Amino acid sequence: MVGAEIFATVGSVAKKEHLMREYGIPEDHIFYSRDTSFAQAINHATNGEGVDVVLNSLAGNALRETWECLAHFGRFIEIGKRDIMSNSRLEMSPFEHNAMFASVDLTVVTAERPRIMKRLLEDVFGLLEQGKIRPVSPITIFSMENVETAFRTLQAGKTMGKILVVPNGNDQIMATPAKKMEDLLRADATYIIIGGTGGLGRSICKWVIERGGRNIVLLSRHTSTSGKVRELIEQAKLSEATVISRSCDVSIKEQVDRLVMTDLSHIPPIRGVIHAAMFLDDVLFENMTYSQWESVVNAKCKGAWNFHHALSNHSLDFFIALSSVAGIVGNRGQSAYAAANTFLNAFVQYRLSRGLSAVCIDLTAVSDVGYLAENAERKAQVLENLGSETINEVEVLALIGAAIDGTLAKSCNGHSITGLHIGDKLDDLFFVNDGKFKQLRDAAVAAKSSVSTTMIQMSLRDQVKSSATFDAARTVVCDALMSKVSSVLMVPLEEMDARKPIVVYGMDSLVAIEIRNFITREFQANLQVLEFLAGDSMVGLAEIILKRSRIREWEDDKKGATEDDLGTEEEGRNENGKLTVETESSQGREAEGRDVEQVISGEKEGGNVEQVTKENVG
Template identity: 40%
Template sequence: MEVVATVSSETKRKLLQDEYGVPDDHIFNSQDLSFAKGVKRMTNGRGVDVVLNSLAGEALRQTWHCIAPFGYFVEIGLRDIINNTGLDMRPFMKDATFFFFILTHLENDRPDIMSTIVQGAFHYLRQGITRPATPTVSFPISDAEGAFRLMQAGKHLGKITLTWGDDEIVRIVQPRMSGPHLDPEGVYLLVGGLGGLGRSLSSHLVRLGARRLCFLSRFGSASAKAKDLTQSLEQHGILVHVQACDVSDESSLAAAIDCCSRELGKIRGVLQCAMVLRDGLFVNMTHQQWTESTKPKVHGSWNLHRSLPDDLDFFITLGSFTATIGHRGQSNYASAGAYQDALAYHRRCCGRHATTIDLGIMRDVGVLAETGMTDSFREWEKPYGIRESEFLAIVETAIDWDTRNFRHPQILTGLATGGSVRSAGITMPYYMEDARFSVLASTGMREAGDGDGNVGSAGAVPVHSLISEAKFLEDAARFVLDALVQQLAKMLQTPASEIDTNRFLNSFGIDSLVAIEIVNWAMREAKSTTTVFDVLAGVPMTTLCARLAAKSKALPAALTCTA
């Protein structure tokens, strides 16, 4: 059997001569088309019986004309196939056959044939009929990029292989998901969307393609910031409609939606941002405080569910992570958020779009930022805070997921890990005592310096551990007092040395919300129970701490009897 080959360099010519014994006059240059005449001259115009081709363009056409009668042309290149290049028909007059196949197609669609081929290949190797191509250049799998770059250069000889090893670290690049593209003819409804988050959202919706925005707000465009927003959007060619509307009033909402649809067109999506904060302890909360906070999210979200078309592209409600973890000072707001979470599940069960986003502490946009309240949460920002860019990315993902009814209808954000809380030097939150958050609580604790992975006060031995080793009840009381002084100093942002332990706690000017934190601290750190009324009662800190120590579950049994 005679073999004729084409090469693109002298190095490859020499390889064929030295490794495979191909005579020099049987090797032609593939960089020009002279090889076609050379092959026909060698074969007295007959051509070759089998062609294995990877050349493209005119070189492929000339090679096709080198086929002999009843010959087989096997194409292994892809360029002309992808480009749908035409093929001369005349060589078929020689009863020639043109083959093309992709090995992966064979593997997927005809595994029986693929199995026969692989078995045959290994049989040839075992019998020494064939051998691996030489030379072989190997790259570790961690340097797959280098292997592809060498192949792309087109200067390698033989084969390029990737090797696997237990110690290899492979960099995985996540494919970037393209963001959703909103319908420029569709109308997008923002409820309560003239506040800080809403203003940020509206600009982002425009970047995603929206050109028609309808805002529903209790006060319409009365505020200066709302007027600035609408003017800015209109200057960029956005159709804007602002309607004063209380979404908790079903008839008012229905009229507003009808007006919006008549002026702008069909509503394609909604973002429910309405919120009212009326903080306070549940036991002290008036009915008015409860309803003012819950109505926008409970009645408002339900009315939107009933009043808007069934074929929305997305229905997204914004809430708070307190809907999941609770908040003693915001029971009304937390319960309203929990209702929105349940509504999202209900809509999904009904085959309609819905996603609820439970947000953590917003750092640079929203109610806290606009009212200056972020200063009160400065120490919590690092482990819990969400920046505006992160918030917009979350909303963008939610729109994309909701449009496709993809994944879970509830997105929970702002929950820190135990390690991030410890690294920030702040007290572990009460919810980490909940078994549902046990994985979060232990995550990163070793890296943060707690070798046992225990959840406790940052940078110190948990006070309940000290209580468990106390020899006398007075010692346990002192441990609680020392720990409470440190905790109170952090809350009041004052040196611990300036806190007089003979004073009443209420004399430090603490309110009911701070008292709640102390109650939670006692439960978590001292394994003891108390009430807000006890904390705010007129008793010295020393007396309060003695009572906490006496009721601690960590107190040794011998001391419990004397207590």
């Protein structure tokens, strides 16, 4: 399609004949990859210059030899995974000649750059429709019930083309039965509840027993085997469960190590941890002593860290940190407590990045069990000042169940936040102006204001069409543009200035494409991405949008401008055959003394195109 001269390596005579027959590759351009002799043959075939582009899936010495086949300024595209996973070394000498080594994993692109993947798929399907490319051949098809055979065939490494697994309505497949809730936990494992002797900890302990757990260790700084804890231990025996209460200051590494390696060595292996430790000492930060800070922070932070290391050789099914929404919204007088909970959020992501199990649940105030339920005076004070909704015991236990069965890991990347609901308290909550809560705030504003609701229901197109003047329509466009940028970049709307260009808020090219598509869809105006990055103010950009919009003509204001301002490629060529696109700001250009000229070019068929960006700032 692009006239490239293709060299290929194969592992068998059959594959060589297939390439010659189906793709017309000459025999002297096909080499065997079962040894590294192909590298010398390719260099000989290219007169020692090497190839410009390598698409490689070979590994080990074969990869290194292929790397040496690269020409100066060549590009090496790695689609294999073996050397990457084993962290193999790569010779650096080809980089002396401006070589490029890139790894491409489409599964990563799909997961982390879905918009790029969407565009790639659209391009590929477009080429298929135009007949410029055709599907890979041959394709070997397996039914879903023979999926194991398909993978074994692939593993053998003797296939050509692609293996395709196609589901059919009558396929019978093997499946792992879903666990019943009462069988969620294992009877031959031990589960540790840090802070387990408190009200919430005891509730979790009962829940663990109901879900199949038979060995539970409750930890607190002070041993508690009387009252409610003693009653819990006796009740557990009726279910043939063993509940052990131990004294352990989890902020002290030596105590945690001794507990894990010595005190609990005689019981079944530890398979799960629920970190529910909490210590409160509310005080304004300016009046806080270091000892007060430590007393609040250590139980959560050092406790989590010490157990993370002490259990590094244990295979944990779950590590659940019960954090607080205070780490997200911040509560007055609780800076240390908020910091401790924020640490837990980051700690869980750290474990996940290392492939370890972890979930963080940011709890709001629990109304019917635990600290507040057992401290009536404190409960009244907290509920009066609370900036979020409460949660009850049943909901907490349901969240823990979702954390254990993997639901939270799939739905919210291991971090669940509870209790955030603005509702009719819009003017009373101190955290609503935080950019993180823009979506919640906007929803609350829309629900509260019937005027806002009416404006939301009226399309932007209709608002422009019904505007009495050009200035009024420009205001509609500018407001919509600012609102969109605020939403995409999560910048509070009140912190934005329409006189500033969009780029000052951190917009990259992908965001610019999203904004451009929004403008095209809502205002029927075509803009280039470069125009967003040219430094014009949002007011000026709104005016450009309005002048190019096909929604309505503004005869007096447009001053001869049409919807085809940019012109076609042929119209934009100068006498030297160069394609020139000039972007001019409609406002503030003279005041800033800025002259921006953008010329887009490179080498294309039928003409020279060059790219230059020149700025003269007076």
